[in-house]
Amino acid sequence: MLPVRGRRGYEVYAKGMEASAADKAKLLAFVRPGVIADLGCGTGTVLELLRRKYRKSQFVGIDLSPEMIDRCRKRFPGVEIRQHDIRLPLFDEGSIDTIVLCSIMHEVFSYNGLDYSAVRQTLRRCSEALRPGGRLILRDGLKPAREDVVYLSFRNEKAYDTFVKFSLEFVNPIHWQLRDSRIMLPRKDAMEFLTKYIYEVNWKYEVQEQFGVFTLAGWVEEFRKAGLKVVHKESYLIPWLRVTHWEKDVRIEVKTAKGYRPTDYPHSTMILVGEK
Numbered sequence: 001m002l003p004v005r006g007r008r009g010y011e012v013y014a015k016g017m018e019a020s021a022a023d024k025a026k027l028l029a030f031v032r033p034g035v036i037a038d039l040g041c042g043t044g045t046v047l048e049l050l051r052r053k054y055r056k057s058q059f060v061g062i063d064l065s066p067e068m069i070d071r072c073r074k075r076f077p078g079v080e081i082r083q084h085d086i087r088l089p090l091f092d093e094g095s096i097d098t099i100v101l102c103s104i105m106h107e108v109f110s111y112n113g114l115d116y117s118a119v120r121q122t123l124r125r126c127s128e129a130l131r132p133g134g135r136l137i138l139r140d141g142l143k144p145a146r147e148d149v150v151y152l153s154f155r156n157e158k159a160y161d162t163f164v165k166f167s168l169e170f171v172n173p174i175h176w177q178l179r180d181s182r183i184m185l186p187r188k189d190a191m192e193f194l195t196k197y198i199y200e201v202n203w204k205y206e207v208q209e210q211f212g213v214f215t216l217a218g219w220v221e222e223f224r225k226a227g228l229k230v231v232h233k234e235s236y237l238i239p240w241l242r243v244t245h246w247e248k249d250v251r252i253e254v255k256t257a258k259g260y261r262p263t264d265y266p267h268s269t270m271i272l273v274g275e276k
């Protein structure tokens with residue numbers, strides 16, 4: 001079921017999408033011009049970036065939310081904007097040069113009951129729609145590759161209280177224990193908390209979304225199964241998250257024979273490019 005955020009929620013959501021435009025612009029380097037489809041176009045942040053760089057291309061924006069469709073139709077007069085479920089057939093086979101999936105696949109997963117088959121179905125539909133040499137560009141969250149336990153310490157009461165609230169309300173139950181005044185939990189669950197705790201207005205929707213669907217290696221394998229050759233892969237932590245929030249609120253450590261030591265914050269974002 002899609003989130004119905006209310007007017008303020010949509011405004012905050014839209015503002016957040018626009019604020020991340022600089023990082024999303026990294027996608028532009030991998031686009032094949034021609035017919036370009038932005039699936040899960042939301043407020044049109046990526047669509048705007050694409051139009052500015054590839055002015056001679058033809059664009060299609062797809063989203064399931066009536067609110068987002070209305071915004072994009074007003075923002076992009078003359079551009080084909082369609083309301084559609086991206087799990088279902090969208091285009092003629094072999095008709096698209098580039099498909100962009102930006103911050104949408106974790107929603108496909110989450111709002112279909114944490115169903116991996118919904119993700120695979122979407123990838124398969126995208127692959128079928130691409131021309132030979134066409135590209136599928138995916139930008140989203142990812143599950144950490146390391147399946148270890150980490151320890152969180154909180155630098156302020158608000159961050160701690162938010163963690164407790166998150167552990168009770170997150171769509172996938174969070175199991176944690178208190179150890180030496182630290183919160184012990186799986187690294188993947190720490191990642192989910194860290195990528196969500198800054199959201200307040202849209203909190204009840206964000207806790208229904210699991211960002212880490214697959215690891216980067218897992219996504220590579222899913223692309224392969226969908227008939228796509230991976231031509232680029234990377235994962236990273238957006239500096240704004242680390243500097244503005246995480247370092248101010250949460251310390252993350254691992255336990256060794258010599259005691260606790262700092263460990264890297266998890267990566268927040270990945271970019272994966274597959275070619276037909």
